[in-house]
Amino acid sequence: MELRAFAPGIYPRSEALVQATRDLDRGRTTAQAVEGQAASDVRDLVSVQKKAGLALLSDGMLEWQDVFRPLADRSEGLDARPLTRFLDTNTFYRAVLVEGEPSLREPIPAPGLPAGRWLRTLPSPLAFSRATNGAASPEALAANVLAAQVEADLEAGCALVVLYEPFLASEDVAELAAAISKLPDGPYALQLPFLGAAPLLEPLAELPVDAIGVDFYRTSLDAVPKGYPKEIMAGVVDARSSALEDPDKLARFVQELAERVAGGVSVTPNGDLQFVSEPIARQKVANLGRVQATMEEAVA
Amino acid sequence: MSPVRFLTQEIGSLGKPSWRVKTFAGRPLEDSDVEAARSWGSRLGVEDHEELVELLSSGQVGEGDLPDIDDWAARYAIRLLEQVGLDVVYDGEQKRTEMYDHVAAFAGGFEPRGIVRSFDNKYYAKAAVVESPSVSGPQDVEEYEFVRSHTNRVVKVPLTGAYTMEDWSYDEHYGHEGGLGASAEHRYEARRRFVHDVAANVIRPNVEGLVAAGAEWIQIDEPAATTKPDEVPLVVQGFNEATRGVAAKKSMHICFSDYGALWPAVLELDDCLELQLEFANRDSRELGTRDEDRPGYADTLALFKEHGYPNVGLGVLDIHSDFVEPAELVRDRILYAVDVLGDPARIQVNPDCGLRTRSWEVVYEKLSNMVEGTRLAEDAL
Numbered sequence: 001m002e003l004r005a006f007a008p009g010i011y012p013r014s015e016a017l018v019q020a021t022r023d024l025d026r027g028r029t030t031a032q033a034v035e036g037q038a039a040s041d042v043r044d045l046v047s048v049q050k051k052a053g054l055a056l057l058s059d060g061m062l063e064w065q066d067v068f069r070p071l072a073d074r075s076e077g078l079d080a081r082p083l084t085r086f087l088d089t090n091t092f093y094r095a096v097l098v099e100g101e102p103s104l105r106e107p108i109p110a111p112g113l114p115a116g117r118w119l120r121t122l123p124s125p126l127a128f129s130r131a132t133n134g135a136a137s138p139e140a141l142a143a144n145v146l147a148a149q150v151e152a153d154l155e156a157g158c159a160l161v162v163l164y165e166p167f168l169a170s171e172d173v174a175e176l177a178a179a180i181s182k183l184p185d186g187p188y189a190l191q192l193p194f195l196g197a198a199p200l201l202e203p204l205a206e207l208p209v210d211a212i213g214v215d216f217y218r219t220s221l222d223a224v225p226k227g228y229p230k231e232i233m234a235g236v237v238d239a240r241s242s243a244l245e246d247p248d249k250l251a252r253f254v255q256e257l258a259e260r261v262a263g264g265v266s267v268t269p270n271g272d273l274q275f276v277s278e279p280i281a282r283q284k285v286a287n288l289g290r291v292q293a294t295m296e297e298a299v300a
Numbered sequence: 301m302s303p304v305r306f307l308t309q310e311i312g313s314l315g316k317p318s319w320r321v322k323t324f325a326g327r328p329l330e331d332s333d334v335e336a337a338r339s340w341g342s343r344l345g346v347e348d349h350e351e352l353v354e355l356l357s358s359g360q361v362g363e364g365d366l367p368d369i370d371d372w373a374a375r376y377a378i379r380l381l382e383q384v385g386l387d388v389v390y391d392g393e394q395k396r397t398e399m400y401d402h403v404a405a406f407a408g409g410f411e412p413r414g415i416v417r418s419f420d421n422k423y424y425a426k427a428a429v430v431e432s433p434s435v436s437g438p439q440d441v442e443e444y445e446f447v448r449s450h451t452n453r454v455v456k457v458p459l460t461g462a463y464t465m466e467d468w469s470y471d472e473h474y475g476h477e478g479g480l481g482a483s484a485e486h487r488y489e490a491r492r493r494f495v496h497d498v499a500a501n502v503i504r505p506n507v508e509g510l511v512a513a514g515a516e517w518i519q520i521d522e523p524a525a526t527t528k529p530d531e532v533p534l535v536v537q538g539f540n541e542a543t544r545g546v547a548a549k550k551s552m553h554i555c556f557s558d559y560g561a562l563w564p565a566v567l568e569l570d571d572c573l574e575l576q577l578e579f580a581n582r583d584s585r586e587l588g589t590r591d592e593d594r595p596g597y598a599d600t601l602a603l604f605k606e607h608g609y610p611n612v613g614l615g616v617l618d619i620h621s622d623f624v625e626p627a628e629l630v631r632d633r634i635l636y637a638v639d640v641l642g643d644p645a646r647i648q649v650n651p652d653c654g655l656r657t658r659s660w661e662v663v664y665e666k667l668s669n670m671v672e673g674t675r676l677a678e679d680a681l
Contacts, residue, residue: 012416021421065420083419083620085556088528090468092419196484220481236480242413242428242470245480253480276470277414277426 004055005292008121008162009272011060052289059111066093077102098135107152115157124165125179138179173203193271198223215270228261235270247290304681312458313654314392320373344379385671409433428470438509456517462499462538467524499541517549529561555653576613578652601640615652630673
């Protein structure tokens with residue numbers, strides 16, 4: 001079967017880049033030096049993804065402090081400030097204060113990756129709204145901030161926009177759908193990182209996106225309705241575990257999933273790989289590639 | 301003199317002096333580092349600090365000197381906490397790396413797995429549990445005895461709690477197998493066993509050793525307590541397992557958490573003197589003692605009032621800001637808490653958390669104002 005593997009979300013920085021940012025904070029190095037190290041990290045990451053044979057490439061969002069910050073920083077009316085715990089992790093993001101009508105001043109530049117082969121991860125409009133504690137609506141953020149970013153990305157050759165949605169509850173689906181309708185035509189995937197997706201899959205079947213990302217460390221296989229019409233972006237590599245998964249076991253799980261759904265399957269981590277250190281993340285990316293290769297071999 | 305007397309206490313970590321950081325990192329000292337040792341030593345009245353200044357000035361600090369440097373850092377921290385007027389002190393955790401790594405590096409069963417972002421450019425070392433954790437003996441007795449021998453104040457020993465150790469670790473032992481597609485019950489049971497083993501086999505031996513050495517107060521730090529609200533009972537089980545039956549005061553520190561998730565589970569804490577919580581971070585900086593003046597305190601204090609147990613260690617200093625809380629603001633926060641709880645005996649006063657991210661200059665000013673504000677509150681009562 002044809003199956004795409006890729007790694008959306010924020011990738012961990014190398015220890016060298018972490019040290020460079022620490023040094024910059026303490027006035028011991030220059031912004032230029034940090035940019036140089038970041039560029040080197042991106043090159044390494046792209047090389048790891050290519051070597052693994054991933055279908056879509058990511059720049060790892062290495063300069064993103066959290067999934068909301070760059071958009072808030074580049075928008076009028078938004079200011080990222082209070083530290084807020086991200087789900088049940090020991091990692092924090094800065095909640096976004098709304099001080100006026102949000103509007104994207106300037107899109108985040110496209111990464112220097114081959115057109116048609118790269119993906120962009122953005123906060124879903126609903127998650128973005130939750131990060132403002134509801135002070136800005138999902139529709140307003142979709143129309144006035146995210147839409148311009150997506151448009152710029154698609155023009156620059158983005159092959160998939162992954163909407164990152166860690167806060168979704170089933171009663172929010174209609175509001176999310178209304179907000180997504182304010183975005184330009186996709187393709188889109190909605191990823192539910194570190195969430196139990198069982199109660200969400202039925203309501204999400206009609207959402208105007210092409211794929212749903214499911215964390216299978218929080219969701220059992222049985223929770224996926226038989227004949228599910230959308231592609232399932234199967235989160236089978238655990239981004240919150242240091243243990244390396246067995247690619248053969250993952251492939252068997254994915255095969256079982258593929259037989260269950262009608263819309264196809266792709267393979268990803270269950271959330272950002274930034275929750276493990278970079279050397280571990282690198283091996284997990286390699287394992288994604290092995291799962292993809294195993295599935296391709298099975299077809300051949 | 302007011303008949304009301306609030307105990308003032310620190311919570312845990314202070315930043316390490318630059319001369320301590322650089323000597324341990326093998327980096328050259330600058331004149332400003334030596335001057336900091338001299339000026340703070342003089343200001344705090346650290347006995348014989350000239351010996352340290354001489355050592356640092358010599359340019360000959362070797363690996364063999366590092367234990368002495370550690371001792372000096374602890375002495376400086378103790379004197380700082382004493383001089384600002386705290387009733388309860390420790391050593392600012394000068395001899396520890398940080399609260400998680402201090403335990404994970406000592407106990408068997410953990411292996412390092414690199415660094416993970418906390419926020420922005422701040423990262424922490426994270427380990428994986430690879431077998432049931434254990435220790436060969438108590439970890440912090442020597443550290444406690446050093447502090448005890450260098451102060452006449454009440455000494456409170458901060459220890460990282462079992463639940464936080466579990467929550468901040470990767471699990472390559474208890475729940476790893478069968479994780480893909482596993483049930484919530486499977487995950488919970490794995491975490492319960494992990495917490496129990498850390499509490500019983502890592503924290504408890506330390507607590508018993510400390511109490512046998514004379515420690516009169518153990519503070520269990522559980523910043524992860526409400527990370528997974530349905531697991532707060534595990535926090536309680538970990539505390540009880542680690543401290544049950546020991547003849548010492550016991551308390552728990554929690555911060556930057558959803559305190560609403562703590563009750564009713566914390567009613568099952570055995571003999572817990574108080575919960576020392578962070579409040580100031582979420583409060584207004586304006587003066588006043590009405591509900592609307594104290595948004596960071598109202599909801600949580602209502603829970604203490606409603607349930608009547610445990611008592612509260614009232615966080616009155618925001619540890620993430622250089623803003624120095626005026627004594628009058630500290631006073632109003634305390635008076636508001638007294639008004640809500642209706643009983644000053646249920647309150648002790650502390651910063652929100654350890655002040656390790658602030659400079660000593662800022663720490664000195666903040667803690668001095670905390671003590672002054674406490675006295676103002678006592679006078680007002």
